[in-house]
Amino acid sequence: MYWKPEIEILPQQQLHILQAQRLQETLSRAANSPFYGQQFKQHGISAEMIKNVDDIRRLPFTTKEDLRSHFPYGFLTVPKQGAVRLHCSSGTTGNPTVIFHDNHDLSSWADLVARSLYCAGLRDTDVFQNICGYGLFTGGLGFQYGAERLGALVIPAAAGNTRRQIKLMQDFGTTAIHTIPSYLYRLYAAFQDMGLDPQHDTNLKLFVIGAEPHTDAQRRRIENLFGVKAFNSYGLSEMNGPGVAFECEYQNGLHVWEDAFLTEIIDPDTLEPVPDGEEGELVFTTLDRHAMPLLRYRTRDLTRFLPGDCPCGRTHRRLARISGRTDDMFIIKGCNVFPMQIEKVLMRFAEVGTDYIIALDTVDGNDEITVKIELQKSWFTGDLEALENLSRRIAHELRDEILVTPAIKLVEPGSLPKSEGKAIRVQDSRDPK
Ligand code: ADP
Ligand code: K
Ligand code: ZN
Missing domain, CATH: 3.30.300.30 (ANL, C-terminal domain)
Structure with a gap:
């Protein structure tokens, strides 16, 4: 049923204890970076301040501007030689930002993506075609290592060349695809041009779509067009990339992995938490990142927590699909x-x-x-x-x-x-x- 049951169905109360403990560890690490080291000194912040998860509110926010003004190494907690990979945001809203990972971080990330894909229904019997940019963008390598960790056969198809994508699907019997929603329409048009029907001429049964805002109606259209279920995947490079929040088989919101990301929703004007269930800006704190932890990072993405338990049994709270970002208004x-x-x-x-x-x-x-x-x-x-x-x-x-x-x-x-x-x-x- 679950990729990591001991974490995925951990009761909220115990999840909070785990979060508080990891938050303390994260603060101790963060203190070693030039940016947080200086900030902690200035505001008298220390790991001992954290007794429970609510103490997070005693810390200042971190913004995209902070990342940019301390580009590139200002958030590293280890000497440069301790890092093994970097990724950049796709730069939708200006200069890119950079995130560094050490081996622990990469392994933790792969595990989160495996957990996410498993949650949406991927298994080691699947053939997973990853149709997105490999390189600085996190979707390529992020899904590659995550799906490999799960044990699926992964086709690192990368983006573009739609006819070749279809050939790959047919040659290897692709059952699952990850891509951005807008690309699936182009894919469908190519099937039509080639006189093929994806429902009869492929083995497709699962789509993972994300990286760009889309409505539920858009998702349903895609599902009806292909006769394939599509699951919403949310992530951002500052929080690794994919593997932050994901839909389960019930498609009723995205479980946010709370053992790895302490999640707040704030009013972007007052910076206070919104009342439970109301929409606001998502704020994340990494709980399992070593080389470059981020504290109370303001994502600019707008969403709300959904009420109630999920029938799948996972205890990690669900987010509504992203309704927009404060900067695309x-x-x-x-x-x-x-x-x-x-x-x-x-x-x-x-x-x-x-x-x-x-x-x-x-x-x-x-x-x-x-x-x-x-x-x-x-x-x-x-x-x-x-x-x-x-x-x-x-x-x-x-x-x-x-x-x-x-x-x-x-x-x-x-x-x-x-x-x-x-x-x-x-x-x-x-x-x-
Ligand atoms: P950039 O900010 O340059 O686009 P990223 O490549 O890291 O940087 O993209 C992360 C952003 O993409 C998120 O902050 C969010 O705005 C958007 N995003 C990612 N997944 C989804 C999704 N499933 N639904 C809506 N928006 C998404
Ligand atoms: K396999
Ligand atoms: Zn669920």
Whole structure:
């Protein structure tokens, strides 16, 4: 049932004891890094301050800016020679940050990814094709070592060359794939071009998707398209990468591995914890990292804790899927908008295809928002009246959600520009204010 039962079904109370003990150890280690060493001295912080997990609130937050201003070695607790690997964030929001690992860290990470994949249903009988960038990005090596640890046969397929991906699937009987959700649509289109049906011409039965925000409706679309269950995988390079929080067979939120990550949700303005069950910014403290522990790291990702126990029996709390990040919110005509609000509305329309872009422009000194939407093939007809009618309905429902009426531009399937990695949903070309 479980990869590591002694941890996965440990009662919360005992989990808290383990967390407090690991937090103390983490603080002792962190004190050896230039950044925390100085900060601890300045604020009079020591490992002895930690008696229980709530004492975490006596520590300051660590931000992406801290990582950048102490780039590259300011958070290392060991001499450089003690580290064996580095990874960078993909740099979605500016300069990349770097994370170093020693052998303990890499082993612990592989175990967390194995646990996560097992939780979603992967077994050593599976053939796991890892379709994502290998290299500085954490998804490649992260899933590679995790799936190997689990015992699956792993195909390090990397990203791109969709026809070759399909050939690999057929040659080796791939049963499980990890990739970003937006890529699966391209994969499906390639199957169609090759006259193949993934349900009949492959052994696929499990998808692991993550790294970019997507709605539950988007996931269901992918599942229906392929006839394959898709599990949400959440992680970030500052917390190793994949293997932070994962869906189990019940697909009802993501179990966050609390023995490895002390998890808080705060109000990003007041920095106080939100009331239980309310949405806020995720904050993590590593509990099992040696070379580069991070304390109260502000992720900018927005989510909430889900109430109740999971029928799978795992005691680690569940997070709702990420609804956005504080830095992908944009303000248009005085309204705060998250791209996922727009996706949620678009997914209600059967006519809407697989890709969309939110374009922000300045026209005659005013901010304008245009949502460019690819339609399904069957709906992209010459019937102008039907298209206009559809545009109106979409604009209307979007207005109800975001309080601004966007211009709608319906386009042919496949005609919007595709990015190599994570989907880019917002194009902000407004004049600087
Ligand atoms: P970057 O911040 O440059 O994108 P990473 O490559 O480390 O850096 O990506 C981590 C981020 O990707 C997370 O902080 C989160 O915003 C996003 N992310 C990862 N997995 C998911 C997921 N399952 N759902 C939504 N967003 C995700
Ligand atoms: K195997
Ligand atoms: Zn569960």
